[in-house]
Amino acid sequence: MSKRDTVLRLENVARHYGDLVIVEEINFALRAGETVALLGPSGSGKSSLLHIAGLLETASAGEVHILGQPTSKLSDADRTHIRRNTLGFVYQFHHLLPEFSALGNVALPQLIAGIKKQEAEQEARRLLTLMGLGERVDHQPGQLSGGEQQRTAIARALSNRPDILLADEPTGNLDPKTSDVVFDALLNLVKTEGLAALIATHDQRLANRMDRIFVIRDQRLIEEQKQA
Numbered sequence: 001m002s003k004r005d006t007v008l009r010l011e012n013v014a015r016h017y018g019d020l021v022i023v024e025e026i027n028f029a030l031r032a033g034e035t036v037a038l039l040g041p042s043g044s045g046k047s048s049l050l051h052i053a054g055l056l057e058t059a060s061a062g063e064v065h066i067l068g069q070p071t072s073k074l075s076d077a078d079r080t081h082i083r084r085n086t087l088g089f090v091y092q093f094h095h096l097l098p099e100f101s102a103l104g105n106v107a108l109p110q111l112i113a114g115i116k117k118q119e120a121e122q123e124a125r126r127l128l129t130l131m132g133l134g135e136r137v138d139h140q141p142g143q144l145s146g147g148e149q150q151r152t153a154i155a156r157a158l159s160n161r162p163d164i165l166l167a168d169e170p171t172g173n174l175d176p177k178t179s180d181v182v183f184d185a186l187l188n189l190v191k192t193e194g195l196a197a198l199i200a201t202h203d204q205r206l207a208n209r210m211d212r213i214f215v216i217r218d219q220r221l222i223e224e225q226k227q228a
C-alpha cells in the first residue's frame with residue numbers, strides 16, 4: 001500500500017440520537033501509515049465516531065469507506081469480516097481474559113481467524129516483545145501492572161495484522177508517567193508495523209506526538225495545527 005492511499009474515509013457522516021445531533025457533516029480521510037489524534041471535550045462524540053469508523057455502530061447518515069470499500073450496505077457478516085481482518089481496537093480498559101496468559105490473549109484473535117497455534121503464538125510473542133513484554137508472555141493479566149496490561153491489549157489489537165488501528169483513550173486509565181511510556185510504545189509499534197491509527201485522547205500533549213490533529217467542535221470535525 002502506498003503512503004498516499006486512504007485507508008479510512010468518512011463521507012458526510014452524521015450521528016443523531018432522535019433529535020439530538022452528536023456530530024454531522026464529518027468528512028475525514030486517514031492515509032496509510034499516518035497517526036491522527038481525535039480531540040474533543042467529554043461527550044463531544046469521539047467514541048461515537050470511532051465506533052462508526054470501526055463498523056461497531058452505523059452512522060445516521062453518510063458513508064464509511066474502509067480500504068476504498070463503502071460499508072453501509074454490507075451484511076453483518078461482511079462487516080464482521082472487515083472488523084476482524086482490517087481493523088484493530090484498543091479501549092481505555094484492556095478487556096483481557098483473566099484466565100489466559102498475555103501470550104494466549106494476544107494469540108486468540110488469530111486462533112479465531114483459523115491461524116495455526118504455533119504460528120499464532122510466534123506472532124503474539126513477536127508483538128509482545130516489541131511492546132517490551134518479552135519477559136512477561138506467560139503472566140496472566142492479574143500478574144501484570146496496569147501499563148503492562150494495556151501494552152498487552154495493544155499487542156492483541158495488532159495480532160491480526162490490521163491496516164487501521166482505532167484507539168479510544170488507550171492510556172486514559174493510567175497515571176501520567178505510565179501513560180507516556182505506554183503511548184510511546186504504542187506509537188513506535190504503529191510506525192514499525194506501518195499501520196494507520198486514529199486515536200481519541202483528552203490529552204493535547206499526547207495529540208502533539210501524532211502526525212495530524214482533529215478536534216470535534218460544535219458537532220463538526222476540524223483539523224487543528226499542532227502546538228509548538
Ligand SMILES: Nc1ncnc2c1ncn2[C@@H]1O[C@H](COP(=O)(O)OP(=O)(O)OP(=O)(O)O)[C@@H](O)[C@H]1O
Nearest residue numbers: 017020022040041042043044045046047048049202
Ligand atoms: N444511546 C445513546 N442515546 C442517546 N445519547 C447517547 C447515546 N450514546 C451516546 N450518547 C450521547 O452522545 C454524546 C457523545 O458521546 P461519546 O461517548 O461519543 O462522547 P466522547 O467524546 O467519547 O466522550 P468522553 O470523552 O466522555 O468519552 C454524549 O453526549 C452522549 O450522552
